[in-house]
Amino acid sequence: MTATTDGQHPVFGPVLSELNERHRDEVLTAFAAVEHGRDPVPEAQLAALRDATLRRHLRRLLDRVGRTLVQVGNGHWTSGYADDVAARLSAEGWQPLPAIDRAVLVLVLVHSVAIPRSQGLLSGDSWTSAHPTSADELVRYAQLPRGEIRPALQRLRAAGLVQSAPWRGRGPDTGTAYLPGPALNRLTPSARQRLEHQLILAAAPESPLAASIRAKQAASEHTDGDR
């Protein structure tokens, strides 16, 4: 334990010291649940998610470590990188995920989310989906080095970014298929939207949609610059 001399945790102490013992426990428990849990946690389960005041303390706790609270659907919570922290890391060139892993993940997002979206098969507004991406799409049709795909999928699965699903489609490949993993729930609303925009910019750079995304980005950069 790297406690300071007064026994306070150097990162969490200042926030926790404002709380009584019971609230401290509740906030810490909720911190553990949203930070370490695989899935979003129902707020009904934890006082610090349910109660707006405690939730604010939880948010401050997360903020100390570069994280923020993310609401998923109705009444479920998880945590993710605070937008400014993700931006600062990226500005430093920080990207621990290898290019091949990112490429495979993007393919899964295109086949499991974007295409079903274009076919009108998805409701809701999240990056999760029940439409599997067949291994064939990744191995046979995509322009990726084949030998690197399987290790990439294993890493992505270990990180919760993709998950296996039985392939129920037609065709010979009765093997495994993949879905976006639970870690996608951790994207903040602005990250979710940025992902949507970057996918459109990459897939159809000449489209009017891409043009209006670029215009919007330019406008927001301009406002940021004014500040």
Add this chain to the structure above:
Amino acid sequence: MSDDDALWWAKVRSGGPQRVTPDSAYPAGMTRLVEPDARAVWLLPDLPDNARPDVLEELGLSGFPVDQRGDTARVLASCLRCCWSEPSGPIWPGTSASLDDVAASFRAITDTRDDRARHAALLGAVRRLAASGWVGFDEEQRTVRLGPRVAAWNAAELSTLRELWRSMP
């Protein structure tokens, strides 16, 4: 506590425990694990007691998914048995052990499946554990050592692990 501390926490979260040169970074709230040769330190977040992943079990929530969880846990136990040279003392850094030693320990605590299947299970588990920082795996030298994450176990947990260590062949 500064903005940079939050950045370090986010780096460990996204990149796993970070290995830095000894005097390059002192982020708040992180344990510094010095490598045996003292040429590098690992940075590992130090969480308050009620905020650690063990809380999930109590809440009945699932944590990170692990393929072949049983074998992976058994292989981690075998690594502990082989690399925690002085179980009366601290767990980090331990010593390195040959993959064969770990395989022997794993064989002793596993079922009667054939050698090939067991070896595949062992290798898969060691790689998974290495990817998440629980062990270090030198594929060329075929040696295994403990990874920085083992330092996340607290005193009470370590005493349970000591018992496990003693009970293992």
Add this chain to the structure above:
Amino acid sequence: MEENCRRSGLHARLDNPPAGDGILSRMTGGHEPTLDQLAGDAAVVRLYRQVFAVLARESGAMIADVDLLDVDEAILDAFADAGRDGLTVEQAVAACRPFDPQLVGRRFEVLREYGAISKVVDRPNERFHRAAFAPYVMLLFLRRMAERGGQAELHQLLTLEHVNVQATDATAAVGRTSVNRLTRIFRHLGNELAILAAGSTAEQLGEHAQLLWGNKSLITQAEEVHAVVLDRWPELDGECATLRIALAAYGDAVESAAGRLIEQAGTTRALGLLPVESWLSFARGSSTESLAAVLDGFVFDAPAPWFSPHQLTEAVEDGRHTGPVRQPPPRPESATAEPDPQPVPADDREQLHDLAERLLADARSVTVTGVLDGTDDWMAGRRMLADLTAIHHHPDLPYALAWSDGLRVDDAGSPSWVSAGTFTRVSEDEDEDER
């Protein structure tokens, strides 16, 4: 405004070749129609009736079920294959198997009423029929329109206009007609988009997103026609200016509709505004680097599984006391091997499914309060909630957990508060791919 409408209505007739001289002269001159003109009109109406036969539900009403087009197509195909003798109703029905004979018979009758099918010789006992070719062309056209919202047809039309105005014997009248026609096409497109952009929901806009596709090349094609016309017939300067305005208005409408779509689409819905082909060609044609670049600026969690000493002890015990748990096939170590079907990670799908069915016990939904009342203590209640949540999030299980605001506080009860929630079976019909 009214003047405008009337004038453009007039232009439409002027420019439509099938209208022929009859209508034209009546609209412009106001003379009594001659017999020839009337005959011409009748021919036009006959063609219209034939062409629209494929869309007729019965005499005087349009089809509501597009499947009927399949039957029409089968009937017309049968006629094409039948040769010059034609077909009787019975032969057509037989040729259209496996379509329901009654249905084929009804469609046959409708097509006949509209003159798309007629007797080989017009006499009372004639049993053999022949089919006109126009309805079949219409059918093909409709199918193509339906596929891409008419974009391809527009491109072809613009190509034709280009050929027309370039023809050596083309006159200024041809140029004028062409430019006017393009002006109206782009006004239509622009109006539709502008109206949508001004007052539609994201969903409505999304349904019309195909109006946005290929806009650049449409405008380019129109500009090419415009350039030829202005170069050949400088006197058409006025018409050309009107076309330029229509093109600019269309461009503006595209821009504002796209902006509004992006504004309203939330965080993943805008993905649906691109055609599937765009996604497929991106996914299948991009390099690792360009795919990976989509995630520039995103940070994700490194794998951080937790192993509690308790889990380790348990796993070691299990390994000692039980027989072979599972025997994964040895995996090839070669790095170039294709992904083999990986064992699905130990999944509690069956267990969760059983629990869900036990809780619902044939009901469509149960309240969370009811479920928790059945648990023994606080801890069991918490675990039950965790299970419900896991079921809710499981991609293969058709159940949902929804929370409302009400909170039941009951100090005597063992979970001392229970939020009002419902656990529901999601109908499989709502989720096509679950089947």
